[in-house]
Amino acid sequence: MANASRQAAWEFWGAELKRRREEAGLTQEALGRRVFVSGGYIGQFEQAIRKPQLDVAVRIDEVLQTDGFFERTWRKLIDDKRYPDYFAGAAELEPLATKICEFEPMIVPGLLQTPSYAQSLLLGGNPLATDEYIEDKVRGRLDRAVILKDASRPVYWAVLHEAALRVPVGSPSVMAEQLEHIARLTHERKILLQVLPFAAGAHPVIGKSLRLMEFEDAPPTVYTEGLYSGTLLDDPAVVKRVQQDYDLLRAAALSPEASRALIESAAEDHRRCVSTT
Numbered sequence: 001m002a003n004a005s006r007q008a009a010w011e012f013w014g015a016e017l018k019r020r021r022e023e024a025g026l027t028q029e030a031l032g033r034r035v036f037v038s039g040g041y042i043g044q045f046e047q048a049i050r051k052p053q054l055d056v057a058v059r060i061d062e063v064l065q066t067d068g069f070f071e072r073t074w075r076k077l078i079d080d081k082r083y084p085d086y087f088a089g090a091a092e093l094e095p096l097a098t099k100i101c102e103f104e105p106m107i108v109p110g111l112l113q114t115p116s117y118a119q120s121l122l123l124g125g126n127p128l129a130t131d132e133y134i135e136d137k138v139r140g141r142l143d144r145a146v147i148l149k150d151a152s153r154p155v156y157w158a159v160l161h162e163a164a165l166r167v168p169v170g171s172p173s174v175m176a177e178q179l180e181h182i183a184r185l186t187h188e189r190k191i192l193l194q195v196l197p198f199a200a201g202a203h204p205v206i207g208k209s210l211r212l213m214e215f216e217d218a219p220p221t222v223y224t225e226g227l228y229s230g231t232l233l234d235d236p237a238v239v240k241r242v243q244q245d246y247d248l249l250r251a252a253a254l255s256p257e258a259s260r261a262l263i264e265s266a267a268e269d270h271r272r273c274v275s276t277t
Helices: 003-023 028-035 039-046 054-064 069-078 085-096 115-125 131-148 172-187 236-252 256-275
Strands: 097-104 155-161 192-196 209-215 221-226 229-233
Touching: 003 039, 003 054, 003 069, 028 039, 028 054, 054 069, 069 085, 085 097, 085 131, 085 209, 085 221, 085 229, 097 236, 115 131, 115 172, 155 236, 172 192, 172 256, 192 236, 192 256, 209 236, 221 236, 229 236
Parallel strands: 097 155, 155 192
Antiparallel strands: 097 209, 209 221, 221 229
């Protein structure tokens, strides 16, 4: 589904929510209390500014007695086969973000991956997959990365653990190309990137992938990911705590200049492995 038609469909979803809420005699605040979100969120759902999580859509059906309408429509709209079900909601939010901050402990984030790196990573987790399946998933990641090329691109600030520079994904040439790509993006001032070195030691969020997204007309959201699972969090207290954790990560990380030097040095190390094989 093209972006424009998908947005129009979400606008229909929101208009139906408003119509059925009013038919039930509920204000936005009243419905919000019953489905455990704020009344402001209900308003944003109705205006298609923000997309609800699946559990919220299910509770809306229960409160408004709509026989699964909002859940079924949600699943159809969010069902983009390029992405796992648990990530689809976060992928929908990315193009709307004004700022994206993320931390990855072991791999390069999807928005920064080269085609060869993405392919190697996907093949590692899906050794029996068809070429068509892998190509479709790679295309999905490259499509997402377009937001970093737009003139109106969001501020993008990533912190990578040094392990992401060292742990091989694919061949040494794939790793070298990937790290050179990241260094080039920092040189072109398209992204801000810091590396959390091994010397920084342990940190409470090490081992956890997390992403903070800020928006023009909506509250910030946190996305965290585990094994075949992902969660969007928008509780203000939780988001504030994650923001504090991310600030501590940035404080412990190398400066952007020192990080670029380490990335370029790691790329050279991988290149030397290529030349000796």
